[in-house]
Amino acid sequence: MTLNPEYCECPFCNTLTTHLNVMSYSLHNVESWSDGKVMDSNFNEYSNLLFTKCRNCNELFWYSETKKISDIELTRFRTTAEGNNAAQSFLAKHPDLLNATENIPVNSYPFDEHWFTMPDYFIRDLQKMLDNNSCNTLEKETYIRIKLWQHINDLVRFRKNTIFQHIKHSDGIKSLFNFSILKKERATQKHKKALYLSLSEMRINNLTRLCQIFEQNSSDIDNKRMLIELYRELKQFDKAQNCLKSIPSDNTFYLLFFSKTKLYLMQKSARVFKV
Numbered sequence: 001m002t003l004n005p006e007y008c009e010c011p012f013c014n015t016l017t018t019h020l021n022v023m024s025y026s027l028h029n030v031e032s033w034s035d036g037k038v039m040d041s042n043f044n045e046y047s048n049l050l051f052t053k054c055r056n057c058n059e060l061f062w063y064s065e066t067k068k069i070s071d072i073e074l075t076r077f078r079t080t081a082e083g084n085n086a087a088q089s090f091l092a093k094h095p096d097l098l099n100a101t102e103n104i105p106v107n108s109y110p111f112d113e114h115w116f117t118m119p120d121y122f123i124r125d126l127q128k129m130l131d132n133n134s135c136n137t138l139e140k141e142t143y144i145r146i147k148l149w150q151h152i153n154d155l156v157r158f159r160k161n162t163i164f165q166h167i168k169h170s171d172g173i174k175s176l177f178n179f180s181i182l183k184k185e186r187a188t189q190k191h192k193k194a195l196y197l198s199l200s201e202m203r204i205n206n207l208t209r210l211c212q213i214f215e216q217n218s219s220d221i222d223n224k225r226m227l228i229e230l231y232r233e234l235k236q237f238d239k240a241q242n243c244l245k246s247i248p249s250d251n252t253f254y255l256l257f258f259s260k261t262k263l264y265l266m267q268k269s270a271r272v273f274k275v
């Protein structure tokens, strides 16, 4: 995995933080789910989020909307004193960066202390992003809503007594605390189920809004695939069936997903499944 550090400023309190941009990585043991979630045993799903939370003021914000400087730009400025206007004004505001970057905390959102309370902790933040008008484009709203959809599904995604994927895939933690994680995870099974039920209204509202978004361009095969799953998870089985029938028979995309969906529709099952 290639990571590129960036130093960015919280737009609310100006606190500096370090963000690691994932530039490239190779795929291993990929697992795909019917709600579009893709899991890779060597990749932490939180490594490449488009938004973060400030450790100082707890506000959530998009990386694309923050003032920042990349490590490459910083090095160029240090060695040649050259940089674009944005880099120059950023460094004028944060002159300490030119001397040391070690004192800036590495961004590890979602923060370590919430590792065992995910996905409920993360779900609350996603809902906050929707409530505080942070999603000023349809693209951003769709991004957050898909994450919300998949994280609510995480509460019922895995079989009983299996650990969350984000913990399972974190090798360092796994080797050190495997047993206690498992014990903790077993203890929270009931909590997860109760949480899933308590989020029912949020889940249905979110899926309904996602349907509206994807219906705007329902001839697109990717949108159609999403709509089939959304309708099925909303128990609108007839709509899912009709949408599935509208897929041209010579279509080879998502073949496995479509054939498995047929089986789940026959059983009138709204459960998320592994493709």
Ligand SMILES: [Zn+2]
Residues within 6 Å of the ligand: 010, 011, 012, 013, 014, 015, 054, 055, 056, 057, 058, 059
């Ligand atoms: Zn802040």
